[in-house]
Amino acid sequence: MLGQKKRLEEERRKNLNQIEDLKKNDPFADPDHASDNAAVDTDVREQVGHDTIEAEIKDLQKRATEIDNALKKINKNLYGYCERCKKSIPQARLKLIPEASFCIDCEKRLRK
Numbered sequence: 001m002l003g004q005k006k007r008l009e010e011e012r013r014k015n016l017n018q019i020e021d022l023k024k025n026d027p028f029a030d031p032d033h034a035s036d037n038a039a040v041d042t043d044v045r046e047q048v049g050h051d052t053i054e055a056e057i058k059d060l061q062k063r064a065t066e067i068d069n070a071l072k073k074i075n076k077n078l079y080g081y082c083e084r085c086k087k088s089i090p091q092a093r094l095k096l097i098p099e100a101s102f103c104i105d106c107e108k109r110l111r112k
């Protein structure tokens, strides 16, 4: 399971970098934004850009929580077990989604 821990830590780092990058690209992050007297269409574009970035950051933060959760489980030797039915999650699935908390069956049931 050592490989998975490394992978999760790597994913977490990438995830944080992505969040930082998105924050930099947020038009609202520009200190001149409020005072630039931009045309209305520019303001609208900035608003849309801001909303899109906010949504993307939210998704990334959700994933960050899942990765943190998986890392905690590695430390407690609970990693790789489904949180719902407690069966072990197949390696193939963990390779694809290292932060997976549920086996495929439970995941499907929970999504319904």
Ligand SMILES: [Zn+2]
Binding pocket: 082, 083, 084, 085, 086, 087, 102, 103, 104, 105, 106, 107
């Ligand atoms: Zn399960």
